[in-house]
Amino acid sequence: MFSTFPLILKPTPCHRLERASEALGIDLWIKRDDLTGFALGGNKGRKLEYLIQAALDEGADTIVTCGARQSNFVRQLAAACAIAELRCVAAVMDQPYEPGHQVPQVQFTGRGNEVLSDLFGAKIVRFENGSWEDLFARAADLAESERQSGHVVHHLAVGGSGALGAYAFFVAADEAPHHDVLITASSSGSTHAGLHIAFRDFPNQVIGIACDPEEDLRNEIARVGADLCAILGQEPPSPDEYDLRSDYVGPGYGVPSEAGEEALQWLAHQEGILLDPVYSAKAFSAVLDLARRGELEDQTVLFWHTGGVPALFAYR
Numbered sequence: 001m002f003s004t005f006p007l008i009l010k011p012t013p014c015h016r017l018e019r020a021s022e023a024l025g026i027d028l029w030i031k032r033d034d035l036t037g038f039a040l041g042g043n044k045g046r047k048l049e050y051l052i053q054a055a056l057d058e059g060a061d062t063i064v065t066c067g068a069r070q071s072n073f074v075r076q077l078a079a080a081c082a083i084a085e086l087r088c089v090a091a092v093m094d095q096p097y098e099p100g101h102q103v104p105q106v107q108f109t110g111r112g113n114e115v116l117s118d119l120f121g122a123k124i125v126r127f128e129n130g131s132w133e134d135l136f137a138r139a140a141d142l143a144e145s146e147r148q149s150g151h152v153v154h155h156l157a158v159g160g161s162g163a164l165g166a167y168a169f170f171v172a173a174d175e176a177p178h179h180d181v182l183i184t185a186s187s188s189g190s191t192h193a194g195l196h197i198a199f200r201d202f203p204n205q206v207i208g209i210a211c212d213p214e215e216d217l218r219n220e221i222a223r224v225g226a227d228l229c230a231i232l233g234q235e236p237p238s239p240d241e242y243d244l245r246s247d248y249v250g251p252g253y254g255v256p257s258e259a260g261e262e263a264l265q266w267l268a269h270q271e272g273i274l275l276d277p278v279y280s281a282k283a284f285s286a287v288l289d290l291a292r293r294g295e296l297e298d299q300t301v302l303f304w305h306t307g308g309v310p311a312l313f314a315y316r
């Protein structure tokens with residue numbers, strides 16, 4: 001339906017977690033989008049195959065976006081831009097927050113994704129912490145100043161979310177093996193929306209684990225889902241149709257949670273597989289919790305690993 005700029009190795013690996021399945025008494029599988037073979041992996045590679053092609057089709061020479069200082073999206077976008085010979089400009093804040101959800105400041109080492117975005121040649125413009133709305137406004141200002149300097153700018157939403165980002169995951173659902181329940185991290189919404197819409201006519205349950213405390217997250221995911229449905233010619237799901245669990249966020253966006261830390265160590269020890277503290281560890285803490293509470297009994301569970309591992313090297 002849409003042409004792509006190839007970036008990742010597809011299908012990504014998918015395998016049973018033998019030791020973890022035995023320990024939890026469930027049939028647990030993992031989809032390895034941490035192993036895309038592109039810029040140290042992660043769920044953004046799939047979205048960027050569509051987004052970069054759209055930018056090239058528009059004749060852009062510069063992509064402007066924004067994110068948290070340890071953004072996995074900015075890292076993968078920077079790599080994609082390097083390959084596509086586009087300039088990459090990103091507005092970043094240490095920890096953007098939702099108004100009313102300002103969180104304890106995390107001490108970063110200044111490494112992790114930051115080093116990699118730099119290595120891929122992105123122009124990173126850092127701002128004092130503020131709300132997400134403040135960050136979006138800074139990115140809009142940057143885009144405007146790039147235009148004023150004569151560049152043809154393509155402005156990408158945070159996390160590459162939108163119809164095309166969700167479409168990438170709608171298509172990715174074809175790579176999923178048989179499962180009863182799919183669990184994945186959810187933040188800017190396109191991963192969750194794309195997978196939910198792909199499986200909505202099947203009995204498979206898709207559970208998104210919110211990594212962001214924002215009250216409006218469900219509506220934002222539904223908006224992204226509606227944009228995807230507009231291009232698919234389908235009725236959009238209502239916000240309530242999405243199974244979004246908000247009880248695993250912990251202290252806030254970008255702040256590791258106790259349960260996430262336990263999940264990260266647990267999976268590292270059981271399977272030698274790494275998670276990241278901001279997204280995938282929180283999502284996997286839900287797998288542990290639901291399994292221990294008996295809610296996944298007799299179910300084949302697919303954990304969709306969305307990557308983010310470089311952030312491990314930025315959090316103390």
Ligand SMILES: Cc1ncc(COP(=O)(O)O)c(C=O)c1O
Nearest residue numbers: 072187188189191279306307308
């Ligand atoms: C590692 C990782 N997992 C999950 C997500 C959430 O994906 P989405 O933005 O599509 O909701 C992100 C987004 O930044 C991410 O970097």
